[in-house]
Amino acid sequence: MLEKVKHVILILSGKGGVGKSTVSTQLALALRESGLKVGLLDIDLCGPSVPFLLGLEQSDVYQCDEGWVPIYTGEDKTLAVMSIGFLLKNRNDPVIWRGPKKTMMIRQFLTDVKWDELDYLIIDTPPGTSDEHITVMECMRDVKCDGAIMVTTPQGVALDDVRKELTFCRKTGVKVLGIVENMSGFVCPKCSNCTNIFSSDGGVELAKRAGVPHLGTLPIDPRINVLVGTTRSVLTELPDSNTAKIFKSIAEQITNHNSESISTD
């Protein structure tokens, strides 16, 4: 399983709608900007967002002798994507499956997809600590997985669920690479006043308390929406934005991870 993949990173959060898929896609694109070959696997079976976010909804997966061929986003084949979204005939079709069927599908995504040589495989997950997560963690026992990045928003009701996800990682033996705080503060385009719509610093405090690195804090920036439906990185499109700086820093912290240079401030 995933023999030719050098590093595997999971994107987790107990909570839904905090930006797991946005962080997954933009992190994959940021890693690609630094010249790496990246794979992105979406295991959110009931609500796949990656095909939409990358503008790949029209793509069809086809099969070769070695298994399913992932969708490549460019001629240079530096970003490979797989999602259940590519297998649905209609984008509005629901996937009404109970756990065992979801488990089989995820195993297939990990074993029957021809991932080829990748520097990084990013796995985007649904919210919760259930079938999808247990299955992927079981599979990670046979694969060297770098660890998990936890995404959260700053308000207490999201942090409650992320704390559960941290416990899940501890129990299943997956290293937590760090916490990304998303949707922290909104700067009004007219008066430049920053409003903390979903509170602030919750992710930072949680990282401190759990003793895991804080990888960065992303603001609410509506400009990011121009990237939805494209495979352009925030690094090249909005290079001066805070979001770009933070994604660059997260990508650096991840790639430097092997030399143990993530600080735990």
Place this chain on the structure above:
Amino acid sequence: MEAEPENCPGVGTENAGKSSACAGCPNQALCSDPNTKLEDPGKALVAESMREVKQKLLILSGKGGVGKSTVTTLLSRYLSRKYPEHNFGVLDVDICGPSQPRLLGVEGENVHQSGSGWSPVGVDDNLCLMSIGFLLGSQDDAIIWRGPKKNGMIRQFLSEVDWGKLDLLLLDTPPGTSDEHLSIVLYLRNNEAPDSLKALIVTTPQEASLLDVRKEINFCKKQNLPILGVVENMSAFRCSCGETSEIFPAKTGGAAAMCAEMNVPYLGALPLDPEVTKACDLGEDLTNIKNSTTDALVSICQKIIGTLEIEEVY
């Protein structure tokens, strides 16, 4: 290979696992297992235990973090205030990420066991809540369960909680179209009174959310679950300077356009309001706040009440 074969007879149907389309499907063995077809004995237990619960409303959304729990809280608070003579209950079906104890301000309370089952936690004189959050030792405790165990818990919540007489039970669900949703519909659907179980859909305006919500609406249609309507949450943010920003832009027309396209009622929009998010985190009663959000809420609630047939007792 396809996610499901072209002529899939549908999981749980008479021909599941037997039709010609099932040959070669990786899930054939699961579908054809005769044990999965038996009528769940839990259904009769649930019906018995919930016989005095008049109506049930599922709060659904394919997407996470759109405000299902917040809308559930707002609605239950509003209804219990407006109809002090009626009784309301909330059941938090989100097993892995329960939010209701915090939102309704009863975090840390305990559920008591009595002769007639678990007693739900009282939030107000006429509002009670049951959530797995009350059964956890600490906020850090994770529920690492696969589907069948979650289903067992949901069944217990429905059949072994002493709900008593309720005019309306609101059920807050997790995102998705999977175990929790199938089980709830299986246990609560009453073919003799199909209107006693309805769904309320919550979404945010951006396409990334609508995409999942359309799936959820199709789930309801496939399950013959009547949809009461769609609430759009987090629709715009008004800065203190008066400038309005669309934080989650409705590039595809938002919930209103989706409702028109899918032929379901659109109930209204709730703005993004830092005051509300803060009150939610602290578990305060939002009906005490008077601003544009609560005004919007009142008009949505009135539309919902209109379809729920909560009789006036005066």
